[in-house]
Amino acid sequence: MLVSPSLLAADFGRIDAEIEMLNRSEADMIHLDVMDGVFVPNISFGFPIIKAVAKRSEKPLDVHFMIANPQNYIGMARDCGATIMNVHQEACVHLDRTVRAIKDAGMKAAVALNPSTPVVMLEDVIGELDMVLLMSVNPGFGGQKFIENTLAKTRRLRRMIDSYGSHAKIEVDGGVNEHTGRLLAAAGVDILVAGSYVFAATEPEDAIRRLKCLGQ
Numbered sequence: 682m683l684v685s686p687s688l689l690a691a692d693f694g695r696i697d698a699e700i701e702m703l704n705r706s707e708a709d710m711i712h713l714d715v716m717d718g719v720f721v722p723n724i725s726f727g728f729p730i731i732k733a734v735a736k737r738s739e740k741p742l743d744v745h746f747m748i749a750n751p752q753n754y755i756g757m758a759r760d761c762g763a764t765i766m767n768v769h770q771e772a773c774v775h776l777d778r779t780v781r782a783i784k785d786a787g788m789k790a791a792v793a794l795n796p797s798t799p800v801v802m803l804e805d806v807i808g809e810l811d812m813v814l815l816m817s818v819n820p821g822f823g824g825q826k827f828i829e830n831t832l833a834k835t836r837r838l839r840r841m842i843d844s845y846g847s848h849a850k851i852e853v854d855g856g857v858n859e860h861t862g863r864l865l866a867a868a869g870v871d872i873l874v875a876g877s878y879v880f881a882a883t884e885p886e887d888a889i890r891r892l893k894c895l896g897q
């Protein structure tokens with residue numbers, strides 16, 4: 682299992698220490714949540730923070746753009762150090778064009794789906810994708826309850842990926858802890874995003890290690 686801790690739940694007053702902890706940990710990447718107050722009803726952080734994290738991080742950056750018109754920010758995402766650029770299907774009218782532009786810019790392309798968006802929306806682009814991000818909460822806030830339907834949705838997506846011979850990985854984001862993580866591992870998830878479960882733990886590195894062990 683790959684693990685991508687979400688910095689949204691970190692203490693931004695001691696961000697250096699939080700990133701050092703992630704560098705020491707078994708985390709495979711760092712998940713960054715960009716929110717614009719338009720696509721989602723919350724505002725988080727933008728490019729200066731991504732750049733600062735990139736400078737300190739020894740892990741790849743998995744950047745989740747919960748913003749309108751993400752196609753306008755592909756060059757900036759790359760220049761700020763994003764490794765994976767996640768855009769929402771619901772925010773992209775020309776999704777195929779956006780996915781190709783992300784890859785042409787040298788990043789990995791991922792598409793995120795809100796809980797109400799069916800996986801079939803990605804059927805004609807799945808061959809181009811490096812990753813699909815299934816939201817297991819409605820995006821905008823950390824600390825929400827896991828939506829159970831994500832388990833059946835993960836299984837459907839796994840079947841679709843296999844039937845198209847796609848190499849896309851499945852990432853799930855929202856309400857992930859040891860319990861929901863175990864269910865997701867059984868459903869075929871490759872990457873778990875976890876915010877509060879990691880950063881609210883007394884020993885965040887152990888919490889990451891526990892998620893890493895799921896699915897073995």
Ligand code: DX5
Binds near residue numbers: 712745821822856877
């Ligand atoms: C929610 C964000 C998530 C969030 C997850 O909109 O996309 O990445 O940080 O937080 P938890 O793990 O606390 O549900």
Ligand code: ZN
Binds near residue numbers: 687712714745874
């Ligand atoms: Zn996220």
